[in-house]
Amino acid sequence: MRFKVKLGGIAFLALASSLSTAETLRVYNWSDYVAEDTIAQFEAKTGVTVVYEEYESNERLDRELRTASEAWDVVFPSDNFFVSQLRDGLFTPLKKRNIPHYYTNLDRGFLARMQTDIDPGNRFGLPYLWGTTGIAVDRAKVAQVMGPDFSFTSWGQLFDPVNLRKLQRCGVNFLDSPDEMLPLALLALEKSPNSDSTADIQEAINLVKRASSYVQFSMEDFEDGLTSGETCVTVAWNGDVIAAFAEVDNGDNYEYVIPDEGSILWIDMVGIPANAANPERAHEFINFLLDAEVNAAIVNEIAYPSAVRAAEQFVDPEVQTNEGIYPTDSVRSRLIIPAADSDEILELKLRGWLSIRGADWTAE
Numbered sequence: 001m002r003f004k005v006k007l008g009g010i011a012f013l014a015l016a017s018s019l020s021t022a023e024t025l026r027v028y029n030w031s032d033y034v035a036e037d038t039i040a041q042f043e044a045k046t047g048v049t050v051v052y053e054e055y056e057s058n059e060r061l062d063r064e065l066r067t068a069s070e071a072w073d074v075v076f077p078s079d080n081f082f083v084s085q086l087r088d089g090l091f092t093p094l095k096k097r098n099i100p101h102y103y104t105n106l107d108r109g110f111l112a113r114m115q116t117d118i119d120p121g122n123r124f125g126l127p128y129l130w131g132t133t134g135i136a137v138d139r140a141k142v143a144q145v146m147g148p149d150f151s152f153t154s155w156g157q158l159f160d161p162v163n164l165r166k167l168q169r170c171g172v173n174f175l176d177s178p179d180e181m182l183p184l185a186l187l188a189l190e191k192s193p194n195s196d197s198t199a200d201i202q203e204a205i206n207l208v209k210r211a212s213s214y215v216q217f218s219m220e221d222f223e224d225g226l227t228s229g230e231t232c233v234t235v236a237w238n239g240d241v242i243a244a245f246a247e248v249d250n251g252d253n254y255e256y257v258i259p260d261e262g263s264i265l266w267i268d269m270v271g272i273p274a275n276a277a278n279p280e281r282a283h284e285f286i287n288f289l290l291d292a293e294v295n296a297a298i299v300n301e302i303a304y305p306s307a308v309r310a311a312e313q314f315v316d317p318e319v320q321t322n323e324g325i326y327p328t329d330s331v332r333s334r335l336i337i338p339a340a341d342s343d344e345i346l347e348l349k350l351r352g353w354l355s356i357r358g359a360d361w362t363a364e
């Protein structure tokens, strides 16, 4: 793993406007989801200026796709959000002949899965990266407030006000998104994270609400909050925290935990919005991301596993053998892929989140 440097969306924007005669490609991606030089390499190769901005949640991307005044050319929705976005006509079919790496480099297993549950015929999107959601812990601080024998073995412990009352002394962070937190609260309640029972979901909302007075909510830089000492526990995506642990001297003091009842395995897709202004270059950019060496550089830096099979040979051994990044078979058997929610369930979850976070909450 190499040092991860935050991409400055602002800097890219400034560059784009100073070169306003150049051809541009507008890419909207999750934070820290390419390598430091991926975009510059594409620009150097093609002469295209990339306007690159980042988001932190599926809710934010979804709103952007439905309301933004200026369209994006390439975006990265998680597969469970892709379903309703496809149904609502928000994406354009991919011209696979313009993405030659599609045929040679992608993991067929992922494509087969997308094809049955998400995107029949793999017409609109390709799997890009995947990962897990777990609990990242500052061991020393948690031992101080909880005692040396405490460890997180269940999601229930994380939502339990008795534990949170102690843990809040060193700081607890939850991800600020219903899509992220409610499946975990359902697991804590020993329900399926994909439950579509309104009673179950209401119970999950109530569980987060009871926990909410003891925690902070942030999606942005939760990994830095942990390693800088602002928090001692955060709900986390594996790659962000594992890359952050590698950057600090006392990396061994931190751990990424998947509790015994398992967790979420998410898959992020890449696609081209129906209103994209530059679909030609968008295909070229997607093909570039699927290049084995380009893709492996991304995986090595940001510590998320990829759906690009051909990249594996270039992934550093220390990354390949990291069980936080590539879960063991026993952990994998306890991971659940989120199902797409109906509009009614999405609405219920969003209303619940507003009741927890306040009516003026907006997704990061």
Ligand code: N2P
Pocket: 030, 031, 032, 033, 078, 237, 240, 266, 268
């Ligand atoms: C953000 C990557 C996480 C993506 N750094 C979650 N689907």
